[in-house]
Amino acid sequence: MTDRILDSVLEKSGARLDRALQRSPDMRLREYGVVMSVGEGFIRVRGLPHMGIDELVYIDTRERRVPGLVYNLDSGEAGIILLDEEQYVEAGDEVHRTSDILSVPVGEQLLGRVVDSIGRPLDGKKPLAANETLPVERPAPPIMHRSPVETPLQTGIKVIDALFPIGRGQRELIAGDRQIGKTAIAVDTIINQHDKGIICIYCGIGKQKAAVARVIADLREHGAMDYSIVVSAGSEDPVGLQYIAPYAATSIGEYFMERGKDVLIIYDDLTWHARAYRELALLLRRPPGREAYPGDIFYIHSRLLERSTRLKEEHGGGSLTALPIVETQAQNISAFIPTNLISITDGQLYLSPELFQKDVMPAIDAGKSVSRVGGAAQRPAYRSVTKKLRLAYAQFEELEAFSRFSSRLDEDTRKTIERGRLIRESLKQPQFEPLDIGEQMLLLLALISGLMDDIPLDRIEKAKREIREIYREHSDELNQKIDWQEDITEEERTYLLDLAETVLESLKKEQEHAET
Template sequence: MHDTWLSDAEDRLKQITLGPAAYQMGRVEEIGDGVAMISGLGNVRLDELLRFDGGQFGFAQVLDDDLIGCVLLDAATAIEAGDKVFGTEDVVRVPVGEALLGRIVDPLGRPLDGGDPITARHTMPIERAAPAIIDRDLVTEPVQTGLVVIDTLFPLGRGQRELIVGDHSTGKTTLAVDTIIAQKSSDMICIYIAIGQKSSSVRRAIDAMQKGGNFDRCIVVVASAAAPPGLQWIAPYAGFTMAEYFRDNGQDALVVIDDLSKHAATHREIALLTRQSPGREAFPGDVFYIHARLLERAAKLSGAKGGGSLTALPIAETDAGNLSAYIPTNLISITDGQIVLDAKLFHEGQKPAVDVGLSVSRVGGKTQAKVLRDVAKSLRLDYAQFLEMEMFTRFGGMPDAHVKRQLTRGARIRAILKQPQHLPMSLAEEVALVLAVQEGILDGLPPEEVATFRAALPDALADGAPEVRNAIAAGKDPSADDIALILSTITTLAGHILHPDDAS
């Protein structure tokens, strides 16, 4: 035993390099508002991690001839002018891996949920190059959001970047959180990144994910409004790095960034504090680049690279529905489509308040589940025609019988597109709901009873067509007999709702 211990000690001693060690040291010249101006670090590189004498950290954002603009990652209360600063010859890194699942952390991977410290086996830089074109594959697999209006009209694919945009308090976060909840029974890892949000808003989102979803397969990265600007700035990059670990290991990840408007405001704040020249509309000229290099990291990898995917749902806020504002315009040009939420629809109770005229998915039907594509192929056109007809009939006049039927069908389509929050539907339920409206089964129901039909649908399918429901959930295409069984089940359900006294 003694010989073994001695041998191990000798091996460790042989690995020690004796001799002088050189390190960079500078000093704080100015400090304030989360930014420190530092002198004496002539060899520091851009984005290098810097360590202050009191243990705080920051990263080099601006390299001038005489001063380094350092953005702090910790509170600046204990830092004063004249304090020592050391270069680390490394960049900002975050822990990655399974140890983060089910945890709430800050952008540096430090726990915020009161749990044990993160003991990840690996760390990775927050800034990573996007996959090369040759390493990518076609986006063909669906992301089932559980939201009828999205899955039927604007389907999303694994590896896609889809912007969620709308005014303040129009349900943007709810739509994204519902998409995360819908992955409860899927194989996707979900990362929710909160940037500059109120603690109460973040808490509500987390509670919804814990209550309705599979939180053990989620990571929540929080840089609240009270966090240092540096943490808010690195938050989306850190969250993407955590997601890329799973993508690069052949898994599928979904990232929600809530939201990039606040991230852009933080970027502008840091730029002005570090004396960078502002660009268009007083934003730094590279604000497009910081978001482009982030969202380009979302991709579906080729089979040679493991076949994993990273799907991004960035959120942006508009003022008075102005989609042509600087930040939304940038993000629309970067992403593969946008889900536009309308304040008027929201206040009328049409939730999710998706504007079907302005929303688009540029990947679209290529990723939609075949069974849903078959039953919903004319749904968008029918709904668009209904909206136009409804507008014209408001001016008066008596529409003929054909127009009345179209108005009746359109009202039922609008009713099925309404959905309670945090209650995403399964693929089989969506197929049955769309079949019900397309086949006219809901025409006899008052629009307000469609919600009753929707609520009773899961139990009806479980009782009347369990094998078909399970087959669709397993990715199998239903046969004509299966579709007939679904139609029989939902016809019976509609009859029971319309004539409850006849149910026996």
Template structure:
């Protein structure tokens, strides 16, 4: 809320002096009109964020690399700190203060103040999540779909393929016009380079933005990154755009919040994290959603990322984020070591909202495939004991292998949703059931190309996004068997 002009004029002449400094934590005497989350600056332009107020002094967090000494003079900025938001951000890398750090052109004048404590939009301004966010990955789009506006946690151990998976999703959004904001939190410069070179390719001209809060920066700056990502997302959502935010990662973010809280000598909670950590992360997650026209329309989908062992998720950060999201993707290092992509454990992953965004044929196909994969896993466990395998068990094992191989993809191989459905449905027809897995592996690319390009299969692509019953769809699919035979002979 803006101050009256008279009070604003008085503030311009207020000053404060640093009377104590503990690393980046400053105690400033003076500034009687200061408010929490104000940005103040010293005579050389070094900024600080007001953190708390007391009768004796103002507590602030330094935001610039040069830390002030005792006695430094602080005052209010002539103009509040403004972010320059707009389409000029597409293809750019900015820091957590909204400043370009990629060596590109300067931004236009700022138009949006830094507001950190933003209340989420109320339920009366939200609409049901009925539209799917397509990733181009068959396993996700069919079995673990994401709805636009959903909050889906992504976790797994180090080097389990999470970053490749996330950048793959971002690259697929260009075809749908989704604005993607990738917040890199507490990572190294080399990781920033890898991610930015992948998703900010100039030839693609995609609406992607990278917010970099690197490990070498001050903790208060890194701690701002998620809030700034939502500030940028809100701007585009209010224009009716669909926005995807990736927060990579919130485990590192929590550690920076813990460091700040301990430096402030706040009472630590579980694992020495601040007591309000759950509130801080949940407060961010609540800003996701699908919104009505009065609120601008559009949606904000959020993928928070943490590094955690999928077999032990009892620590504070995983349990906190699981409880304030709509599902989670569990990555498995063993699957990554086998060369599988994505290294996503379907049986340990959950999506609570995404299925509401699927059409009938997708829902029924997903249910059928899940049942078959469950039967396949159980039968495979029995077979390990050396028991005699019946013909029915062999059929279950064979069909399960066909499904698993159908869902395997190469990195950055994006398959359209209207191709995923008929491709996966082929595992339910005699065309593939009567052949071995080697046949599928050898002809999978030809089948995908045919489903994408052959005009005789156009009706299958069209029906893949309708409420056609699965039984009817399979009948249409089996009627095209000769076409598939021809594709595999070519």
């Protein structure tokens, strides 16, 4: 009797299972694990025997489903980085696999938006429709798919475009102490792309919400948000979001690059990214190395920055230009993280506190800054004008330091120092005033040719304004007459110098009149 009842129950259960499978042919078994302990930004889990590194998992809590990233696979348990606040998670909560690696939404829908590291909107607008996603961690393009860096990326900042040119596909580090203008250079570069067809991504890592909000407000005020995307993982966010933020931002940029577009990405800043990674590694008991950073701290930044490149036409033809930012302490450019990044990147712009205190903005130290791509990514018009400028400025900075120890200088040294001060004053530039190539060329030509030698330093600012105004008055005519992409002919040079001289002569007469 009992056997017949058991057979009947089994038969009915089998029939129900068959009906369920017919209705849901995609039904599949799912692995579950259990949270054993909760830490600051991470959890330890038992179970899930088949999960892999970098897999996305979900923790089913009472209030919400919390995403997590598999980070450690130890004997009998796994360490998982939380991508949401740990306050929602408790020991005993269930964890289930997704069998997918962590991905981020990509596409044109992101333009003008502010999102976090996994694509959740932070600007109060509607959620993003995930029509297409890309893995957060992706291999860098192979060497054979890459093209030489030859096309310039104009920053609109005279001292950079003239002395340390940046090319599309290059990685140029911005280094300097805190509150010295590193982010200002990045924001000005984004603003200058308004008519260049370049998509810009600003990735804020470990920054205060007020600082990121200020950057967004500046971009909106200057009309730059239309072609920009902001990915933010602030200091208040879980450390896991700070860790994956630059990788997610790079995947968003790669979507556009692989479709033939040029992309500029700012990582602000990788010092905080390294600290976030160190925090995670120490919490999850990975062995510490130098300065308590884990042994693969170099690798996490090299695999990130290696993804920036310029692709050959047959592989998309786009480019991803990276401007990573790193914070130094007490001008120590040889510290662990800055030296790592200097060795990975194609040059660095070093901002000097001494120049900043002298009100030289941007405070770029020409002696410690370099662009390893150099003239290959500079327009021929610039190259012909800036050769002498770079040499004169470098000689001046070297002599200026020694001249403090001597009150008696020979005539040649005195002239070199005076000319260097004139160059430095001419290269000063306020924030939010990027210059196009024609304005820069007119000013640099006037400077190199000696037209500005007799103007006192306190009137250089007025001279620069006058030159900008006369360029804008004749901009249509100049752009028709001169191809700024090519080398300037002798006739074009003479025409530009005559234009600048008309302005500067009137300034000199005003000065003479004031002195008499």
